[in-house]
Amino acid sequence: MKQFERTEGLVAPLDRANVDTDLIIPKQFLKSIKRTGFGVNLFDELRYLDEGQPGQDCSQRPLNPDFVLNQPRYQGASILLARRNFGCGSSREHAPWALEDFGFRVVIAPSFADIFYNNAFKNGLLLITLPEETVDRLFREVEASEGYRLDVYLENQRVITPSGEILEFEVDAFRKQCLLEGLDDIGITLKDEDAIRDFEAKHRQERPWLFRDTAQA
Amino acid sequence: MAGQTLYDKLWSQHLVKERDDGTALIYIDRQLLHEVTSPQAFEGLRLAGRRPWRIDANLATPDHNVPTTLKERAEGNAGIADPVSLIQVQTLDDNCNEFGIEEFRINDPRQGIVHVVGPEQGATLPGMTVVCGDSHTATHGAFAALAHGIGTSEVEHVLATQCLLAQKMKNMQVRVEGQLGTGVTAKDIVLAVIGRIGTAGGTGYAIEFAGSAIRDLSMEGRMTVCNMAIEAGARVGLIAVDDTTIDYLRERHYAPRGEQWDAAVADWCNLVSDLDAQFDKVVTLDAAEIEPQVSWGTSPEMVTGIGGEVPDPAEAPDETVQRGYTRALEYMGLAPKQKITDIRLDKVFIGSCTNSRIEDLREAAKVARGKKVADSIKLAMVVPGSGLVKRQAEAEGLDKVFLEAGFEWREPGCSMCLAMNADKLGAGEHCASTSNRNFEGRQGYGGRTHLVSPAMAAAAAIAGHFVDVRNVDVRQPDAPSAAQEA
Ligand code: SF4
Numbered sequence: 083m084k085q086f087e088r089t090e091g092l093v094a095p096l097d098r099a100n101v102d103t104d105l106i107i108p109k110q111f112l113k114s115i116k117r118t119g120f121g122v123n124l125f126d127e128l129r130y131l132d133e134g135q136p137g138q139d140c141s142q143r144p145l146n147p148d149f150v151l152n153q154p155r156y157q158g159a160s161i162l163l164a165r166r167n168f169g170c171g172s173s174r175e176h177a178p179w180a181l182e183d184f185g186f187r188v189v190i191a192p193s194f195a196d197i198f199y200n201n202a203f204k205n206g207l208l209l210i211t212l213p214e215e216t217v218d219r220l221f222r223e224v225e226a227s228e229g230y231r232l233d234v235y236l237e238n239q240r241v242i243t244p245s246g247e248i249l250e251f252e253v254d255a256f257r258k259q260c261l262l263e264g265l266d267d268i269g270i271t272l273k274d275e276d277a278i279r280d281f282e283a284k285h286r287q288e289r290p291w292l293f294r295d296t297a298q299a
Numbered sequence: 300m301a302g303q304t305l306y307d308k309l310w311s312q313h314l315v316k317e318r319d320d321g322t323a324l325i326y327i328d329r330q331l332l333h334e335v336t337s338p339q340a341f342e343g344l345r346l347a348g349r350r351p352w353r354i355d356a357n358l359a360t361p362d363h364n365v366p367t368t369l370k371e372r373a374e375g376n377a378g379i380a381d382p383v384s385l386i387q388v389q390t391l392d393d394n395c396n397e398f399g400i401e402e403f404r405i406n407d408p409r410q411g412i413v414h415v416v417g418p419e420q421g422a423t424l425p426g427m428t429v430v431c432g433d434s435h436t437a438t439h440g441a442f443a444a445l446a447h448g449i450g451t452s453e454v455e456h457v458l459a460t461q462c463l464l465a466q467k468m469k470n471m472q473v474r475v476e477g478q479l480g481t482g483v484t485a486k487d488i489v490l491a492v493i494g495r496i497g498t499a500g501g502t503g504y505a506i507e508f509a510g511s512a513i514r515d516l517s518m519e520g521r522m523t524v525c526n527m528a529i530e531a532g533a534r535v536g537l538i539a540v541d542d543t544t545i546d547y548l549r550e551r552h553y554a555p556r557g558e559q560w561d562a563a564v565a566d567w568c569n570l571v572s573d574l575d576a577q578f579d580k581v582v583t584l585d586a587a588e589i590e591p592q593v594s595w596g597t598s599p600e601m602v603t604g605i606g607g608e609v610p611d612p613a614e615a616p617d618e619t620v621q622r623g624y625t626r627a628l629e630y631m632g633l634a635p636k637q638k639i640t641d642i643r644l645d646k647v648f649i650g651s652c653t654n655s656r657i658e659d660l661r662e663a664a665k666v667a668r669g670k671k672v673a674d675s676i677k678l679a680m681v682v683p684g685s686g687l688v689k690r691q692a693e694a695e696g697l698d699k700v701f702l703e704a705g706f707e708w709r710e711p712g713c714s715m716c717l718a719m720n721a722d723k724l725g726a727g728e729h730c731a732s733t734s735n736r737n738f739e740g741r742q743g744y745g746g747r748t749h750l751v752s753p754a755m756a757a758a759a760a761i762a763g764h765f766v767d768v769r770n771v772d773v774r775q776p777d778a779p780s781a782a783q784e785a
Pocket residue numbers: 362363412413414433435651652653712713716717734735
């Protein structure tokens with residue numbers, strides 16, 4: 083997994099609640115069997131004026147000038163500011179893959195959907211939950227000043243605004259450690275191989291019908 | 300000590316290890332696989348030189364990309380016209396072959412939508428932990444199984460370790476008491492719940508659905524309710540075990556037999572929340588007050604009763620909601636205060652893991668019997684959830700009811716629920732759909748989805764616009780078919 087310690091970057095505001103994973107990456111792009119290359123189709127239906135097809139050369143497609151990520155002032159953004167319940171809907175991991183591939187390292191919102199939250203951290207994308215009022219204020223600040231950047235430190239769980247204000251955020255210890263060290267969580271789990279085997283043996287004894295080789299069929 | 304909830308019991312029965320930081324490893328009994336979210340997981344295993352931990356815990360079937368027309372299906376994988384879809388389905392076949400995982404392939408009669416297939420085969424049992432790389436895995440909670448939708452990295456993690464890294468959720472109980480009105484179904488219950496608590500209302504919770512209206516539902520209805528727990532933000536939906544659960548499972552292919560069946564049933568009877576269990580949140584609905592529901596917007600919480608109207612953004616409770624409403628009305632091409640019954644439809648889709656089981660098809664057929672789809676409807680389609688549902692429906696003559704009324708009768712798959720195959724809406728088309736998501740573009744670029752029950756979808760197909768199914772004449776079959784309940 084990609085490591086994350088600090089990101090200092092331009093902030094793009096996506097002013098819309100309940101952004102679902104279908105919006106983040108529409109289904110036609112889920113046909114890929116790879117984990118990369120989804121960035122050009124991030125927010126495809128908002129970003130382009132035509133219907134996107136997998137494998138198409140997106141540089142020729144008409145852009146929607148009203149969409150925030152197409153505006154010149156937000157080019158190169160690596161921090162996405164979003165509204166409540168970001169990432170709701172399907173479990174497609176293609177959503178964080180697309181955000182990452184596009185260049186985002188951080189998403190800040192008042193709340194995130196559960197599955198998306200898990201998926202993001204497994205791909206080195208840091209999700210920061212801040213109170214609704216704070217997010218509201220950040221939206222106003224971003225819109226008011228072009229070139230608005232934030233500095234995000236994972237180690238001490240802080241976001242620093244251009245005025246030097248410090249916003250603290252919560253993140254659970256395990257996810258934080260995995261992200262800081264770029265750890266592979268399968269490798270970590272397999273360190274508990276013996277505990278899993280012991281559990282499995284006991285579980286099989288108590289409920290043999292859950293295992294096809296000990297189930298009476 | 301206070302009693303345990305059903306969720307607490309399932310959690311502690313599968314807890315392998317709890318870490319100091321609050322995360323835990325829970326053991327997974329069953330993983331269901333489909334073609335869209337598994338290729339990168341198998342690839343990850345191969346790259347790391349790992350093998351699946353327990354082959355027999357896995358069961359696979361392609362569903363999202365498969366064509367639903369008879370002609371294409373007759374050709375098997377070769378009938379998949381889109382080369383990218385074809386690669387995905389073939390990749391699933393190849394991976395299952397390579398690792399020895401049981402798969403119901405495209406033309407196996409047991410193939411179907413993974414959430415229809417699991418329970419139908421008895422591959423989902425009470426007391427199990429079930430995962431699938433699909434958010435609607437919540438469906439399986441109808442059997443008092445702890446079922447999580449997971450992402451692709453987690454699919455790989457479960458393949459490699461038979462465990463999921465999880466954090467314990469909070470407990471919510473949604474109680475639906477009393478009797479549903481005639482023509483009001485499980486779908487209306489769950490849409491009403493989402494309308495009440497919102498699409499983030501269940502975030503961080505496992506929702507247990509309880510109350511007399513839930514107990515009165517068949518297993519099919521319970522699956523419909525749990526299926527959409529995720530639309531309320533909850534990764535997990537649950538319903539306690541009772542006789543309905545046990546009767547459904549008897550003799551299913553993977554269900555235990557003989558003495559093991561008796562032992563299993565005795566064990567399953569404990570899969571209920573203790574009377575003194577504490578929930579972090581309780582929501583109560585009166586079943587008698589639930590009307591047939593129709594969604595008008597682009598989020599499942601944007602829903603109202605058939606007697607209602609589209610809201611006026613000017614009356615929204617806050618600015619974010621107002622912007623959401625305005626944007627949704629624009630996308631949906633609807634006016635503030637427009638009556639729901641005035642929404643005209645172009646297409647009708649009866650199917651998806653929410654509503655493609657035999658009972659759903661019976662409900663829709665009851666309404667469609669002896670009537671005709673309105674001329675203004677360009678396409679009305681019925682897509683059974685699995686090959687076995689299709690066979691059963693045909694044995695009951697439901698296919699004829701639909702065909703005579705002017706519906707298309709298709710082969711099983713996800714179909715127009717998310718339009719990864721050829722079945723989709725055109726831009727601007729309104730569709731009455733029995734699926735679970737009305738997100739922008741979900742059923743096709745620019746398509747406008749209205750979520751409803753199968754009976755409401757059938758009634759809308761006949762009328763050409765939404766109507767209250769409670770006022771529609773329903774004709775019973777002339778003579779009960781001998782094949783019924785076969
Ligand atoms: S029917 Fe729809 S919601 Fe269900 S698994 Fe298929 S695509 Fe997902």
